[in-house]
Each structure stands twice: as C-alpha cells, then as structure tokens.
Amino acid sequence: xxxxxxxxxxxxxxxxxxxxxxxxxxxxxxxxxxxxxxxxxxxxxxxxxxxxxxxxxxxxxxxxxxxxxxxxxxxxxxxxxxxxxxxxxxxxxxxxxxxxxxxxxxxxxxxxxxxxxxxxxxxxxxxx
Numbered sequence: 001x002x003x004x005x006x007x008x009x010x011x012x013x014x015x016x017x018x019x020x021x022x023x024x025x026x027x028x029x030x031x032x033x034x035x036x037x038x039x040x041x042x043x044x045x046x047x048x049x050x051x052x053x054x055x056x057x058x059x060x061x062x063x064x065x066x067x068x069x070x071x072x073x074x075x076x077x078x079x080x081x082x083x084x085x086x087x088x089x090x091x092x093x094x095x096x097x098x099x100x101x102x103x104x105x106x107x108x109x110x111x112x113x114x115x116x117x118x119x120x121x122x123x124x125x126x127x128x
Contacts, residue, residue: 019073030080032069033109039064042084045112046105050088059091063100072106072113081108085118 022030037045043062051057065085071078084107087100106113 022071022078032080036067036082037107037110049115054090055093056091061089063087081106
C-alpha cells in the first residue's frame with residue numbers, strides 16, 4: 001500500500017511539472033464562478049472533508065489565510081476558481097497536537113473542489 005502511494009505521488013508530481021499555465025488573456029477573461037467563499041463557509045466545507053480522517057475531529061484548530069483567484073488544470077483546459085490557504089492542527093491518539101500543517105483548498109461556485117498540500121517550493125499537490 002505504501003509503495004502504491006509513493007508511486008502515485010511520483011506520477012502526480014511528474015505530471016504537475018508538465019502543465020503550462022493559461023495565457024494572461026485567458027486569466028483576465030476567465031469565469032471564476034461567482035464570489036469567493038467566506039472564511040466561515042470555507043472552513044465548514046474543509047472540516048467536513050477532513051472529519052472522517054481525524055482521530056479527534058472536535059479538537060481541530062483551523063487558521064484561515066488569504067483567498068485569491070486561481071486555476072487548476074483539468075482534462076481539456078483549466079478550471080478557474082478561488083484558492084483559500086489555511087493551516088490545521090488536531091490531536092492524535094495520545095491526546096497531543098501533532099503540529100500545524102499548511103494546505104490550500106480550491107473552490108468553484110462556493111463548493112470545495114479539492115484540498116492540496118502546499119510544498120515549500122510553492123507547488124500544490126492533491127491530498128484529501
């Protein structure tokens with residue numbers, strides 16, 4: 001199982017380097033899907049996505065960061081929407097907090113599309 005996860009991560013990283021960004025004209029004229037999500041709405045959807053994976057969901061602490069327009073590559077083009085950066089910290093099985101982890105969530109039309117781990121290089125890779 002671990003080998004499959006590592007192999008999948010390798011392919012995701014390899015493919016993410018092959019994506020060419022949209023042109024400045026396309027970014028300027030893109031439909032971003034309405035208003036950006038509020039911090040409260042974003043946090044509620046992110047928590048709903050993470051809840052099944054947390055040992056103690058009631059202990060999680062979120063710090064919501066900036067929201068900005070962005071895009072993700074999809075088959076046949078790009079999906080435009082809003083990125084919301086956040087950190088989360090939750091308790092483990094021993095009752096201690098594991099340490100804050102930085103993530104970025106992508107929203108379109110007020111709906112959570114995906115959550116991505118933010119690497120120190122600034123690249124985002126799919127997570128949950």
